[in-house]
Amino acid sequence: MMRGNAVMHGKTRTRSLRRPALLVALTLVWATMATFTPAATAETPPRVGIACTTGVGGGATSPIFNLTTKTGYISLPDGNTAFMWGYSSGFGAFQHPGPVLCVNAGDTVTVILHNTLPEAASIVFPGQANVLANGTPAQPQPTGAGAITSLTNTAAAGGGTITYSFLAANPGTFLYESGTNPEKQVRMGLFGALIVRPSAVPTGGAAGSTAGEYAYNRADSRFNPSEEFMVLLSEIDPYQHQAVEGGKAFNMNNYHPRYWLINGRGFPDSIADNGASWLPSQPYGALAQVGEFDRAAATADQPGMARYLNVGTEDYPFHPHGNNGLVVGRDGRPLEGTGGEDLSFEKFAINIGPGQTWDVIFKWYDAEGYDPVTNPVPVTVPQMANQEIGVFYSGSPYLGTKETLPPGIQSVNQCGEYYIISHNHALFQITSWGTNMTGPITYMRIDPPTPNNCG
C-alpha cells in the first residue's frame, strides 16, 4: 500500500512483567509521504499502570514514532467538555495527553510529526541534547524582527511534516511538548511523556534482574515494573480553549485555569482503567494498584514507581497519603553526587515545578500488621450507624476483610482492598469550575495478599 516502504509492527520494549504493554504498532512512513496507513495492530493496554507506546523500525536501537497533531474533545468532571489539540499516536484518533513514548537509553529516537492543525506546530524534547530536525540541528525559529515564533523547527500548517531525532543518552522521565506558541499550543494539549529506561542492569544490580526494573543506572533505583505509574499534571482555562475553537484571539493576561487534570483526566475518571470505553480520547488512568509491600521478602519484593510530570504553569504540591515517596531522580537525572553519593530524599509532598519531572519510588505496608484475630486495632470500632461510610470502604479496618454495610450505603469495595488517596494539596485545584473534590485526585489501591477474590 505504501510506495516501497516496509510496514513494521511495533514490539514491546517495556519490562512489564505481569501486564502486556500497550502495543500500538506504528506504521513506518517517511516524512515525504502524502497518505497514511492506520496503525497495524493495537493490543489491549494494561488496565492500570503506564501504557507504553513503542517505536518501530530502524533496528532494535532506532525506534521511530509517528505523531500527528489532531483536534478533539475531552470530558471533564463537571460534565463539561473541552476542545483540545493533541499528539495522536501514529495516525490514530485524537488522544489526550499524547502517547507515552518508551525507549531505552542509547537508542537513536526518531519522531516524525505530521501536522494537521491550521498553524505550524513542533515538538521540543527538554532534557535531550543535540536534537536534529530533518537532519540538521534543531534551532529556534526567528521572525527576522528580533523575536522567535518557535523554540524549534516546525511542521507547516495543514499537512506539513518534520522529523526530529536524538540520542536518548540518559534514563529517566522527560516531557515532550510543542515549542511553537507554547503558551497556546501546550495549553491546548500538545504534550506527552517520554520514558527512557536503562539499557543494562546497573553495576551492582541484583542477579536475575532486568534493566527495565531500574529507573536509573544505579542499583538502588530498582522498582517493580508491574507497579509503575504516571502522574502527569496539567490545567485548563476553558475560555482559552473556547477561543481557539472559535478561531478567536485569546489574551494570555486573562489566563485563569478552572480545571486541573491528572493524566488528562479529572477524578473520578482518573481512577478508571486505561482505555476506558467512556473516555475514548483520554486513554490514561491514574489508579496506582499495588500489593502490600512484603517487608519479610524485601529482596524479592520491590517498591512501586511513580513518574511525576508537570506541564502546568505553577508548582503543583502532590500529596500521596500513607507513604513518603523516595525521590530518586528529577528531570531525568538521578539524585547523586559527583562521587556517586546518594542524594535521594523522602517526601510526603511532591512539590513539582512547571516542566519538571520527579521519579519517586514508593511502597506501602501496614506498619502494625493489624489482623482481626491475632492483632485487632486497639480501639472499639464504633457501630456503623455512628460513622459516615466512605464509598471505597470495605466495612472493616482490616485488609482483605469485607463486611456488610448498613442498608442504603453504597460501596464499590470489591474484596476488602484498601484505597489510600493521592491528590494535589493546593486544594482549590481539586475542583472543576465549581465541582469540588474532583480534578487531580487518584488512589493507591492496595489489594489483599493473593490468592484473593479481587478479580
Place this chain on the structure above:
Amino acid sequence: MILKQPFSRRELLKFAGGAVAVVGTVTWAGNVLLPEAAVAAPGDPDLYLAGTDGWIFLPKTPAIPPFHPDVLAPDPFTTYIFGFRNVTGLSDIQRSNQKNKAQHSAPLFWANQFDPAHPADFKVQLTNLGLALRPDLFDAHTLHWHGFRNVIPFFDGEPTGSVAVPTGRIFTYVYRPREPGTYMFHCHVEDVEHVHMGMTGLVFVRPLQDGNTSLYPSGKYMYNDGNGSTGFDREFAMFLSEVWAESHWADAHIQLPEWSDYRADFSLLNGRVYPDTIAPNAPIVAGQSIHALAVETDANGDLVAPAGHPELQYQPHSSLVNCNAGEKVALRFANLGFREQAMTLAGIRMRVVGRDATPMRGRDGTDTSYETETINIGPGESFDVVFTAPAHSGSGYDTYMLYNRNYLRANNLAPGGFGGQATEIRVYAPGGVAPQAYPNDWGV
C-alpha cells in the same frame, strides 16, 4: 473474598439483601450494627479534639466589602471558621459548650516516637460538635495526620476510603509514630472547604534520641541524628495557613464560593497575622501540656484569651521567638495554605535539617542538610530548621524578622507596613530568657 474473621453478623445483611453470595454458615447473632468489642480495652485518649465552627479576628481595615469583616461576626471577631478545639479533661457539659467556639490554628500537639521497648499507643479521640451557624449542614469531620507513613485507611481520616465522624459521635484514632519530625493535621471531609475554613494545625513527633545529653546538652533533638546535629535549646511551631475572605463569608452566609477564584487575602502564622503574631500565647497550663498545648479554660470550658487580647481568644498560639545568644533554636514549619510560601529569616542563616518528617540524609548517610535564608514551602510540605542565635549586641534584645518574602503575603492588605506571615525573633544576652516549659513558650 478472603474473610479473615469468622463469619460476622454483618454478613447476615448480605443474605437479607440477597444480592451477594456468601460462603459459610452462620447462626443469628442478634441485631446487626452493634459495636464490635475490641480485644484490648481502650484507655483514656492522650488527646481529645472536637470539631466545630467559630469566629476569629483579622484586622478590620482595610475592609473587603461585603466579605470582610463579616457583618454576622460577634464583636470583637471578624471571620467565620471551622476548626478544632482541645477538649481533653473537660466535662461533658463543658465540652458541649464549645460548639461555635473553634480555634485556629488547631491545637498544637505532639507525640513521642513509638518505642518498641516500651510500646504505647498514641490515641486521639475526635468528636463532632456540629456547626452552630449552619444548622442546615451535617458535615462529618475526621482527623487526617498528614504524612503519617503506612497508615491503614481506618486511621487515615480520608473519608472515602474509610469512615468519618458525624455530629454528636466520637471516633478514636490510634497511632504508633515511628518516624520523628514535623507533620500537620487536618479534617479531610470536603477538604477543599474544611481545610481552608481552618481545621488545620501542626503535629510533631519527638525522637527516641531525646534525653541523651551526650550529643547535645539539652538532650532535645528533632531527629535521631546520632551526632547532635539536630539538637536544640528551644522549639517553635510555625504553622502557615491562609484566609480567602470571600470563602469564609460564603460559608457564613449560606453561599458557595468558586474555588478556582481562590486568593489568599490573609496569610497566617500560627493562626494570626503580624503584629498579632507577637502577641502572647493564651495562658498555657504547662503541667497539662503533655501532648498538646493546654490552654487555660474558664468554668464553661471556654478558652481564656491571651493577656490584653480578647480578640485573639480563639487564636491562642503566639509566634514570637525569644532566645538567648548562642542557643540553638528549632523552627518547625508546616504549610496548609493553598499557596507556596517563601519564609525568610533576615540576618540569620537557617540550617534545613529535615523535610517532610525526614532527616536530610541520603540512604548511604550522605549529609544533605543545607543553609539558607529562605525556605520555599509548598502546600502540604514541612521543613525542620535549626539556627544558632547570634551574639547579642545593644541593649534589651536584638530583633530579626521572619517573614514571607512573597510580600503579597507579608501584609494585611493595608498600604505600607508588615503584616501577614511575619514574626520577630528576639535575641537576648545569655540568660536573658528562661528555659521553655512548652513549645512556643516565650520563656519570660
